[in-house]
Amino acid sequence: xxxxxxxxxxxxxxxxxxxxxxxxxxxxxxxxxxxxxxxxxxxxxxxxxxxxxxxxxxxxxxxxxxxxxxxxxxxxxxxxxxxxxxxxxxxxxxxxxxxxxxxxxxxxxxxxxxxxxxxxxxxxxxxxxxxxxxxxxxxxxxxxxxxxxxxxxxxxxxxxxxxxxxxxxxxxxxxxxxxxxxxxxxxxxxxxxxxxxxxxxxxxxxxxxxxxxxxxxxxxxxxxxxxxxxxxxxxxxxxxxxxxxxxxxxx
Ligand SMILES: [Zn+2]
Ligand SMILES: [Zn+2]
Numbered sequence: 531x532x533x534x535x536x537x538x539x540x541x542x543x544x545x546x547x548x549x550x551x552x553x554x555x556x557x558x559x560x561x562x563x564x565x566x567x568x569x570x571x572x573x574x575x576x577x578x579x580x581x582x583x584x585x586x587x588x589x590x591x592x593x594x595x596x597x598x599x600x601x602x603x604x605x606x607x608x609x610x611x612x613x614x615x616x617x618x619x620x621x622x623x624x625x626x627x628x629x630x631x632x633x634x635x636x637x638x639x640x641x642x643x644x645x646x647x648x649x650x651x652x653x654x655x656x657x658x659x660x661x662x663x664x665x666x667x668x669x670x671x672x673x674x675x676x677x678x679x680x681x682x683x684x685x686x687x688x689x690x691x692x693x694x695x696x697x698x699x700x701x702x703x704x705x706x707x708x709x710x711x712x713x714x715x716x717x718x719x720x721x722x723x724x725x726x727x728x729x730x731x732x733x734x735x736x737x738x739x740x741x742x743x744x745x746x747x748x749x750x751x752x753x754x755x756x757x758x759x760x761x762x763x764x765x766x767x768x769x770x771x772x773x774x775x776x777x778x779x780x781x
Pocket of ligand 1: 561563564565567568619
């Protein structure tokens with residue numbers, strides 16, 4: 531856990547000092563571009579960690595470095611999980627700042643198609659939920675009227691010339707940076723709450739699929755005619771997580 535902690539030190543320093551610009555730059559490296567909802571994710575993640583940290587220091591006396599299940603998410607802000615409510619640009623800001631990712635078991639996707647997150651301390655369930663306000667989009671377009679027709683053309687209709695796309699990208703990046711300075715309460719509905727922390731303990735047992743010979747999580751394998759098969763070989767439905775959300779699909 532100590533290498534993990536030190537690898538995140540620079541980020542944690544930015545979180546503590548409120549260096550949203552620096553965090554947005556890091557998030558951009560992960561996300562591939564700079565956009566307003568990425569900036570919102572960065573702000574929400576930074577705010578939530580600072581709030582929970584405050585709560586932790588003043589109201590809790592938990593054992594910070596207890597031995598967990600080996601590969602769990604833990605850093606200088608204590609062990610937290612993030613429950614995001616959709617698959618969108620917003621969640622990359624959340625993943626980068628909170629360090630809660632799909633890969634490290636720290637991220638849960640509650641697929642409501644919203645830009646919202648609940649960050650919770652794993653041991654106590656003390657949590658902060660931030661949901662992008664329903665009037666955010668309209669307000670943003672009102673603040674930057676030049677971008678709305680371009681957004682419509684480039685992002686919604688998937689049309690527009692190379693120049694339109696270029697101008698849109700340029701404006702979109704500028705807006706992302708400017709939105710860092712807008713007061714949080716104008717962008718988010720914020721609530722503090724306590725949640726029952728979901729059990730994210732990962733099942734580790736694996737089997738080998740009799741058809742493709744690939745290793746597969748035992749809880750995902752299907753037994754057919756006495757053989758263990760992965761869902762792909764068994765032709766069974768599985769869950770696909772994509773930008774559209776979480777869907778049950780069959781190959
Ligand atoms: Zn984006
Ligand atoms: Zn297989």
